[in-house]
Amino acid sequence: MRIALLSDIHANLPAFEAVLEDLEKRKPDAVYCLGDLVGYNVWPNQVIGLVRKHGIATISGNHDLKVSKIPPSVGGCSKEENSEYAYKLVGGKEREYLLTLPRHLRLEFLLNDQQLNMLLVHGSPRSINEYLMQKLPEGYMLELVKEFNADILCFGHSHKPYHRVINSGENGIDHFHHLINIGSVGKPKDGDARACYVLLTIDQTASIQIQNTVQVEFVRVEYDVEKAAQAVERSPLPDAFADNLRKAY
Template sequence: MKLAIISDIHGNLYALMKVLEDIEDQKVDLTVCLGDLVGYGPHPNEVVSMIKRKNIPCIKGNYDASVVDGSYTYIRETTINSFSLPWAVNEVRAANKYYLDNLPTSMTLDFNGKKIKLVHGSPNALNEYLLEDDENTSKVMELLEEDILICAHTHVPSVKQFGNKLFINDGSVGKPKIGTPESTYCILDVDKNGNSKASIRRVSYELKGLVKEMQILNFPNNLIRSFEEGME
């Protein structure tokens, strides 16, 4: 069985459309989303609508929660967020905020006998960063009851084995932090014997169109550059 995992779309419809096209080519059995549909990009309502229209199971991200709250509850108070958060709070429709507010904070799947835990940040918190070589990640994996942990939030994809447990971060569809503007997502393949293999895919999208829309909407230059450069 093949599972596609996407996350951190952040209002970037151009990136989401291209990634979904690529997923269709991979002939997966299920696509799931690990949250952060909104924030930063200019298409929050369109992204939510597409996830709903495609019936993609989704969990809540930290930026989703902060847009619902209208405060810095789960995000850092940075220069970029001082623009992005109030813009998204004002832009996201009430019905979409209701949808985001009612998303679960985790999901558990069973693929061919492999138990998979899906979270946005970590099993402990929506906004905890799990980087593959950090001490907190090792502790989380040690305590993990499932066979596989799949998370997001860092916008940095990675796959690492911790003993007999597999750690996956799918990266970011809409706002990667890998030094290039390419979207990333993960394909997890679990065969009938329970053997699992994870691969990170990179997808290019129409960046120029996104940038033009952001400029028309008077988005700050430092926010636009972060999309162009694939950086923080």
């Protein structure tokens, strides 16, 4: 089974459209989104519309929850309010959708009479705002995957993709856990401005006791970065957001 995992689109319609086009070519068996559909750009409603049109199962991100605190824009937005402009653009039906998204999704596979548990979150299982950075101590990560019974833990939020494998096995019996940061479709922060998503392959050989049987591919997709950056500059949003897109930081 091939599963596409997206995260942190952040209202970047050109990036999302390019990823959808790439997915149409690759035809994964399932597509999931790990949240943050909105924020930082001017197309939140269009992005939400495409997510719903394509039936992409989605969880809530911290930016999606911000719409509960920031009312829609009426009669424009002053320069003093520019950091909130991205959320003021979100329409009524779109707000309702965002605020009813689940906080996590759990998938359970039974392969070779062995259960494989996959947990999808935005930040971490403990908090939607927690950053699970690649260099966190292994002991902390082990504690996390054990607490939430996750053999494959997928998350976003930091916009920095990585795949890390840790072993919680004891008494000579391996038990491998895969920690996968999906990266960002619409606002990468790893120095590569291309959109990023993950293709995860789980087949009949997949096992918690064999490290390399879960395959993780980070897919990078070219898109019109300049179009997205100029849309920011033409809006009340901070021009720094455009620089972020161009330089991927």
